[in-house]
Amino acid sequence: MAVRTISPDVYSIGAIDWNLRLFDALIGTPEGTSYNAFVVKGTEKTALIDTVDPAFEESLLKNLMRIGISSLDYIVINHAEQDHAGSLPLLLDMFPGAKVVADEKCRDLLGRLLDVPEDRVTVVKDGDTIDLGGKTLEFIIAPWVHWPETMMTYLKEDGILFSCDLFGSHLATSELFVRDFTKVERMAKRYFAEIMMPFRSSVLAAMQKVAEREVRIIAPSHGPFYDDPSLILDVYAEWTSDTVKNLVLLPYVSMHGSTAKMVSFLTDALIERGIEVQPYDLSKSDLGDIAMTTLDAATIVIATPTVLFGPHPVALNAAYILSALKPKTKFISVIGSFGWGGKTVQTLVDTLSHLSAEVIDPVYIRGYPTGEDLVALNALADTIVKKHEGLLTRSEEGSG
Structure with a gap:
């Protein structure tokens, strides 16, 4: 996937998996998916937010090179699942000075699943922040959306919510932002039903935390982004309700x-x-x-x-x-x-x-x-x- 600018000094550098038809050997993905990863450059430090599935780690490294990244200060892992964190071991070898940022449960899972050394991880709690220099990352703990260690990252100055799996869709598309929601809504609904529906109460709690912040862009880990957050927030309000x-x-x-x-x-x-x-x-x-x-x-x-x-x-x-x-x-x-x-x-x-x-x-x-x-x-x-x-x-x- 090409490098694309979300806002000044904020880049989408993930990968599009056009041909995936079965996710986790369980979930049908008739329109493929994407593994979204992001770079945020401050005046002092640089952070990578999430990685990609290991099958696309070469693409991720090339994209880092394209925007001139020779070192990383932080690698934020919102979720320990392979499609988010699978390339982390390689990145830790490539960037030995980088600190992994994760919540406590995610740190433990990264050790178990990917053999990430505990001393490479900086543990953050709900509401903690990191100042990159003009770019402030705030961490929002969102357990059971859909794993127990899920976290979201909010870029305060730009109003960008890197929402992890929340608000996502398994959809391979060249569009960066949603322009025709009628095309995206079905895949977002399918994604919610298959992944988020068992955790509706946890999703509601996470949405309340989102509502407390000024969010101008929602950038999930799968599918296109929303520069009109109301599009996805409104349908989520319906899907999480008790209305049938x-x-x-x-x-x-x-x-x-x-x-x-x-x-x-x-x-x-x-x-x-x-x-x-x-x-x-x-x-x-x-x-x-x-x-x-x-x-x-x-x-x-x-x-x-x-x-x-x-x-x-x-x-x-x-x-x-x-x-x-x-x-x-x-x-x-x-x-x-x-x-x-x-x-x-x-x-x-x-x-x-x-x-x-x-x-x-x-x-x-x-x-x-x-x-x-x-x-x-x-x-x-x-x-x-x-x-x-x-x-x-x-x-x-x-x-x-």
Whole structure:
């Protein structure tokens, strides 16, 4: 990635990973990502803020050379994960006089993960500052956004927040600043759903700290930057709230058509009743898309056949991931079919027990759905309608 100027003596020198399609062997990145790193030059000292994934360390070194960096006084590590700190060992060899700046938990993780000597690390606390000469770095401790050692760095004079993973997006783009938010919002929402959603309360606490400062530019560790911070702050306010929409998320898998028939029928029944429905065939769908939908869904209904004595493994995997993401969904249920019995419903409900959601009576049938089974699905649709109406009524009363 080319060196680009964010503001006077502040440079973006990270790397764009145009071809990455799977992050951490877990998260789909259909539009690649970037590993953003920054140089801040004061009149007396120079700081590098974060590094890049080790696969791009050569690019980082070249960019340092391009802006004439022959020495570094500080290397600020906001987060110990490889995509942020992976090039740190090489940089410490290249710049033996540089001090690593991190919070206490990050220092410990850097030692464990990257064998960084403890005496190379200067530990900072929330609100501590470093004066580079006309450029003051303030450190904002933001635990569990999304690791326990996460920190943000605020450049006071320029009003730039180097926000680490907060406000990021896995998006490879040549644009430095967001110019068309409609293009970026979907990837930012996907990023929030996959990475930040389990830590909504911690994100809210970090956002409060951001609100206490005059932030003119937000520069996250992934994706483009915001010179209009309200764009990302406004949608984060919605995503971190408890508000849900009149929407049912319906992830499903079907082996011989019985469950698919139930899903089709329930989908139509809900649509007829004025509820938005988003079904996802788990054998084909991207889990990132499902995660995004959970941000809005008032209800999740998982549909699965029985394999031996439990849910289809793909459905169980989806339930596990949904449980880990901890969406603000208010209601959950299960539909599906079996041949001779099993513990499908209980297994899925137990897996989703971490969600603060009410369980609506499932519709679990034997074989292909009969007329009686379709009546039960209609009853489920009616129940969901009533639950949503009550939820929306309480929401309106609360806002009034």
